[in-house]
Every structure is written in structure tokens, then in C-alpha cells.
Amino acid sequence: MTQLSIFNSSKPDWLTLKFSKRAKRSWRFEWKKASGPWSWFKKRNQAVLTLPSYFQHPELKDIFPFLYEWAEITMERQTSQRKKQKRSLEKQIWQLIEDKKSNISAEIPPARQRFPQITPQGSFHNVQEHFDFVNRKYFGGELQACITWSTRIGGQSFHSLRTNARGEKVHLISISRGYDFANCPLEALRGVIYHECLHIAVPPHTVNGRRVVHGKEFRRREKLYEHYDLWIKWHAEVLPRNVRTLKRKAK
Numbered sequence: 001m002t003q004l005s006i007f008n009s010s011k012p013d014w015l016t017l018k019f020s021k022r023a024k025r026s027w028r029f030e031w032k033k034a035s036g037p038w039s040w041f042k043k044r045n046q047a048v049l050t051l052p053s054y055f056q057h058p059e060l061k062d063i064f065p066f067l068y069e070w071a072e073i074t075m076e077r078q079t080s081q082r083k084k085q086k087r088s089l090e091k092q093i094w095q096l097i098e099d100k101k102s103n104i105s106a107e108i109p110p111a112r113q114r115f116p117q118i119t120p121q122g123s124f125h126n127v128q129e130h131f132d133f134v135n136r137k138y139f140g141g142e143l144q145a146c147i148t149w150s151t152r153i154g155g156q157s158f159h160s161l162r163t164n165a166r167g168e169k170v171h172l173i174s175i176s177r178g179y180d181f182a183n184c185p186l187e188a189l190r191g192v193i194y195h196e197c198l199h200i201a202v203p204p205h206t207v208n209g210r211r212v213v214h215g216k217e218f219r220r221r222e223k224l225y226e227h228y229d230l231w232i233k234w235h236a237e238v239l240p241r242n243v244r245t246l247k248r249k250a251k
């Protein structure tokens with residue numbers, strides 16, 4: 001880790017910048033909450049923003065004012081307004097990096113998909129509980145996977161292989177929020193979870209150069225799900241309506 005001097009001129013003096021080769025994609029921000037009459041001053045002196053070392057590239061100097069503002073807002077009480085401002089700043093920072101990518105590519109560690117936030121508890125259903133049920137009943141409890149409600153608004157549920165913060169490969173199952181409704185019977189929710197689990201048990205394979213995801217064996221085993229017909233019917237008839245409701249609410 002190295003301490004920085006080159007951008008000090010524009011940097012607020014309550015903030016210390018550090019660069020880390022171990023930080024891959026994102027930054028880390030730490031500050032101590034102090035108490036007492038000088039608390040405001042003290043906490044500002046102790047704030048440390050640790051950035052991936054490639055952020056030092058001169059091409060990225062424009063992201064720093066955004067990062068300073070982000071740090072400033074982060075130390076305040078987190079209202080929904082401030083959270084929104086932070087998200088917008090993050091978006092602008094990543095956009096600036098994206099724009100400069102071709103000029104600084106040598107310094108950026110290999111791109112990987114960021115591991116999403118894991119949220120198993122929804123408004124009506126907990127996907128972890130139903131994953132455990134399906135795993136026990138159909139896979140002898142042997143499947144290893146991380147399951148979450150999707151962060152996107154849409155009807156898509158999916159399975160993907162991701163790398164977590166420790167560099168380990170992890171199966172990630174993401175379930176459409178369209179299933180997180182009171183009108184969704186457990187048999188339907190477990191149906192989609194079973195389908196995604198099956199992608200782990202019956203991995204995609206290649207036939208004549210073509211990737212087969214839902215092959216013969218997959219379709220055969222899919223029908224072993226006890227409430228297959230109920231799930232398919234619900235998926236076709238009710239899910240699209242629920243997704244439309246979500247989209248309306250999001251507007």
C-alpha cells in the first residue's frame with residue numbers, strides 16, 4: 001500500500017488516500033466515529049479511502065472530485081436522498097473508468113463480474129428456505145450454491161458461475177422478484193428454484209460446437225419435479241402479470 005501525494009492539491013485535508021494492489025475493482029472507505037466536542041473534526045482527520053492502484057493512472061484524475069464528494073456524503077447520516085446521490089456518483093465514477101478503459105487497460109486487473117448483494121429474504125418468501133427444501137428433496141442436500149432474489153426487475157431467473165471476493169468459484173442462483181408475491185404458491189417458487197438447481201446438477205455441454213443448456217437429459221429430469229405442471233402454468237400465466245406490477249411500481 002502506498003500513500004499518495006500527487007493529487008493532494010485538490011484533495012480535502014480530512015481525507016487520506018491509499019492505493020492498494022490487492023483492491024481489485026472497487027474502493028474501501030473507513031472512518032472512525034469519534035465523540036465529544038471535536039468529533040466532527042476528528043472523524044474527518046481519520047478518514048481513509050483505499051483505492052485500487054490503477055486509480056493512480058493520470059487518465060483517471062477526473063474521478064477524484066467524485067470520490068471526494070462520495071466520501072463526504074458517506075460520513076453523513078444515510079438518508080434515502082444521500083443514498084441516491086451516492087449511487088449516482090458511483091455510476092459516474094464507473095462510467096468515467098469505462099470511458100478510459102482502452103487507455104489504461106494494462107493496469108486494470110482482469111475484469112470479473114461483481115458478486116451481487118445476496119438477499120434471500122423477500123417480502124413474502126425466503127428463497128434460501130426453499131432452496132434448502134429442494135436441495136434436500138431432490139439432490140440429497142449436496143448442491144452448493146448461493147441464492148438470492150434478483151436485483152433486476154424482470155421475469156428472468158438464472159444460474160451463473162461467479163467468483164467471490166476470496167477468488168472462489170460459486171454457483172449463484174438469482175430468482176425473479178415476480179415470484180415474491182402473495183399469489184405465488186410455494187410449489188411454483190420451488191419449481192423455478194428446482195429448474196435453476198438442475199443447471200448445477202446437469203451442466204451445459206457442447207454438441208457439434210453448440211452449447212446445449214436445456215438438453216434432453218435436462219428436460220427429462222426437469223419433469224421429475226413433483227408440481228411441474230402447476231409451476232409451468234403459473235410461470236406462463238401469473239408471472240408476467242406480477243412482473244408488470246413490479247415495473248409499474250418502479251416508475
Ligand SMILES: [Zn+2]
Nearest residue numbers: 195196199214
Ligand atoms: Zn434454464
